[in-house]
Amino acid sequence: MMKLDTSGLESYTSQFGACSGLSGGISTSPSFELPSITDFDGFQKEAIQMVKPAKGTTTLAFIFKEGVMVAADSRASMGGYISSQSVKKIIEINPYMLGTMAGGAADCQFWHRNLGIKCRLHELANKRRISVTGASKLLANILYSYRGMGLSVGTMIAGWDETGPGLYYVDSEGGRLKGSRFSVGSGSPYAYGVLDNGYRYDMSVEEAAELARRAIYHATFRDGASGGVASVYYVGSAGWKKLSGDDVGELHYKYYPVVPSSVEQEMVEE
Amino acid sequence: MARYDRAITVFSPDGHLFQVEYALEAVRKGNAAVGVRGTDTIVLGVEKKSTAKLQDTRSVRKIVNLDDHIALACAGLKADARVLINRARIECQSHRLTVEDPVTVEYITRYIAGLQQKYTQSGGVRPFGLSTLIVGFDPYTAVPSLYQTDPSGTFSAWKANATGRNSNSMREFLEKNYKETSGQETIKLAIRALLEVVESGGKNIEIAVMTKEHGLRQLDEAEIDAIVAEIEAEKAAAEAAKKGPPKET
Numbered sequence: 001m002m003k004l005d006t007s008g009l010e011s012y013t014s015q016f017g018a019c020s021g022l023s024g025g026i027s028t029s030p031s032f033e034l035p036s037i038t039d040f041d042g043f044q045k046e047a048i049q050m051v052k053p054a055k056g057t058t059t060l061a062f063i064f065k066e067g068v069m070v071a072a073d074s075r076a077s078m079g080g081y082i083s084s085q086s087v088k089k090i091i092e093i094n095p096y097m098l099g100t101m102a103g104g105a106a107d108c109q110f111w112h113r114n115l116g117i118k119c120r121l122h123e124l125a126n127k128r129r130i131s132v133t134g135a136s137k138l139l140a141n142i143l144y145s146y147r148g149m150g151l152s153v154g155t156m157i158a159g160w161d162e163t164g165p166g167l168y169y170v171d172s173e174g175g176r177l178k179g180s181r182f183s184v185g186s187g188s189p190y191a192y193g194v195l196d197n198g199y200r201y202d203m204s205v206e207e208a209a210e211l212a213r214r215a216i217y218h219a220t221f222r223d224g225a226s227g228g229v230a231s232v233y234y235v236g237s238a239g240w241k242k243l244s245g246d247d248v249g250e251l252h253y254k255y256y257p258v259v260p261s262s263v264e265q266e267m268v269e270e
Numbered sequence: 271m272a273r274y275d276r277a278i279t280v281f282s283p284d285g286h287l288f289q290v291e292y293a294l295e296a297v298r299k300g301n302a303a304v305g306v307r308g309t310d311t312i313v314l315g316v317e318k319k320s321t322a323k324l325q326d327t328r329s330v331r332k333i334v335n336l337d338d339h340i341a342l343a344c345a346g347l348k349a350d351a352r353v354l355i356n357r358a359r360i361e362c363q364s365h366r367l368t369v370e371d372p373v374t375v376e377y378i379t380r381y382i383a384g385l386q387q388k389y390t391q392s393g394g395v396r397p398f399g400l401s402t403l404i405v406g407f408d409p410y411t412a413v414p415s416l417y418q419t420d421p422s423g424t425f426s427a428w429k430a431n432a433t434g435r436n437s438n439s440m441r442e443f444l445e446k447n448y449k450e451t452s453g454q455e456t457i458k459l460a461i462r463a464l465l466e467v468v469e470s471g472g473k474n475i476e477i478a479v480m481t482k483e484h485g486l487r488q489l490d491e492a493e494i495d496a497i498v499a500e501i502e503a504e505k506a507a508a509e510a511a512k513k514g515p516p517k518e519t
Contacts, residue, residue, distance in 0.1 A: 122369075125380075126374065126376075126377060127376075130369065133369070133370045133371070134368070134369030134370060137368060137369055137370055138368065138369070141368065
């Protein structure tokens with residue numbers, strides 16, 4: 001009889017408190033039984049394939065001299081159908097930490113909120129804020145324990161702590177990477193092109209915001225699964241602040257204004 | 271008629287937990303231990319009861335490391351100490367693994383105290399028979415701390431404290447003579463407190479010094495003897511000065 005590990009859904013104290021039970025050391029994690037099926041692995045694989053969206057989105061984040069810049073689009077798609085143009089893909093974990101959403105919307109939202117709870121409890125217990133390193137590790141450990149069960153999360157944890165700006169990429173395969181430039185989602189190749197080309201460590205906040213905005217715009221231009229509104233957030237020593245949210249259609253005409261052509265040109269193009 | 275399980279810690283009619291109080295008695299019979307916090311140094315000292323001739327003294331370590339930056343000394347049942355120390359060491363590493371940060375002194379003290387409390391509220395077990403003195407420097411703030419826990423599971427921070435045999439006399443001495451010290455002065459204060467209740471001499475005292483740069487350092491007998499000699503000289507000088515000032519003629 002297979003057991004599903006639900007320790008991630010337990011309350012904070014029972015998971016991280018002093019060794020549960022007096023056995024001291026490894027305690028059996030809470031679990032419930034799964035139905036017995038002849039080919040459980042095959043069943044799991046099918047379930048994952050069914051659930052796994054191609055992470056249709058574009059999100060990016062990078063560290064620069066003044067802090068961290070985080071940006072994302074706002075389109076949700078179900079196959080070829082655009083289900084929403086106004087999804088909040090940058091999740092506010094707490095006043096000094098942001099998470100981005102790519103993959104399953106529900107998975108990202110739930111686990112980011114759960115992470116927010118854990119961060120707050122850490123603050124209360126230890127009388128100091130949790131570091132970005134610690135927060136990203138908490139999330140990564142949870143996602144790792146659900147590995148292979150169909151969670152789809154590709155997130156970046158960006159924040160400012162005692163050691164300065166911090167940026168980590170965490171995904172549902174259990175991977176966790178520290179870095180200074182990330183882009184996640186189906187539009188990420190396009191975003192990387194613009195981002196890597198224009199990136200300098202010592203940019204001002206406005207320059208960095210404009211770079212992030214343009215990168216998202218270009219990704220939404222070429223990637224069908226990204227679009228809507230390009231949101232840009234800045235995380236500094238005083239916490240995060242939303243800088244802008246521009247409709248990418250309008251951004252297009254801002255970057256490439258329509259040049260009224262002369263009569264001769266029109267006749268040639270005819 | 272059911273027999274009460276004597277191993278359960280239950281309240282007495284007047285609100286005492288006798289098992290916990292008896293555990294405190296066991297602590298009071300244990301060897302003396304003292305801890306003093308300075309501005310940049312923290313010192314732990316324990317009394318070394320005379321060892322048997324054939325015993326290898328190096329295998330009897332009374333002041334131990336919990337991590338690179340945290341040390342612990344205790345008074346009471348040494349076997350219980352071993353169990354508690356092992357659990358605390360695992361917790362220090364577990365914390366490093368889950369949040370990629372070393373523990374703060376307060377965190378590990380809270381953990382140890384929590385463990386001691388758990389054993390006062392469970393069936394079929396007895397409380398741990400030891401009080402601990404935990405010292406260390408917090409990883410980023412480099413603030414020195416000294417904490418004490420006891421069998422009931424309470425803990426608090428101290429500038430200087432003593433536990434074990436004759437801890438009251440040592441604490442009285444510390445209360446009278448404590449002042450903010452650093453470096454060698456802190457070590458001297460700790461040794462002076464211990465000498466109040468212990469036979470003088472390097473072979474009856476074990477001292478360990480924790481600093482931010484060098485971590486925990488055990489002083490060897492020769493060093494301790496040297497400091498003890500210094501202290502005695504100072505005491506003699508003070509006595510002489512008291513009796514001494516030439517009477518005005």
